[in-house]
Amino acid sequence: MSLIRRSATIEVELERMEGRLSVGESVDLDQYVRAVGHLRRVLETLGIERAKRDVTPRDLHEYLTRKAHAPTNSGSLERRVRGEPTAEDPLSDAKEQSR
Numbered sequence: 001m002s003l004i005r006r007s008a009t010i011e012v013e014l015e016r017m018e019g020r021l022s023v024g025e026s027v028d029l030d031q032y033v034r035a036v037g038h039l040r041r042v043l044e045t046l047g048i049e050r051a052k053r054d055v056t057p058r059d060l061h062e063y064l065t066r067k068a069h070a071p072t073n074s075g076s077l078e079r080r081v082r083g084e085p086t087a088e089d090p091l092s093d094a095k096e097q098s099r
Contacts (some may be wrong), residue, residue, distance in 0.1 A: 004040055010039040 057063035
């Protein structure tokens with residue numbers, strides 16, 4: 001259980017760092033890279049391995065068929081294309097106010 005808690009703690013810290021990076025703040029990249037390495041080793045110790053899988057479609061027809069049958073997010077893509085705000089869009093309120 002201890003390793004699981006540690007991996008969760010490292011993951012949360014990495015998410016916080018990535019969040020800061022996403023808004024343009026700086027982070028200690030040495031600390032970030034070390035945390036990634038530690039997380040990988042802890043997960044490896046727990047037996048969690050990366051599994052490769054081929055996601056490349058055989059041809060364009062297969063790709064388009066998969067794309068057509070993929071679940072959508074309640075039409076949010078269609079609303080975005082039309083320029084309408086969506087619940088997932090964190091800027092939708094700001095867009096509405098600027099209109």
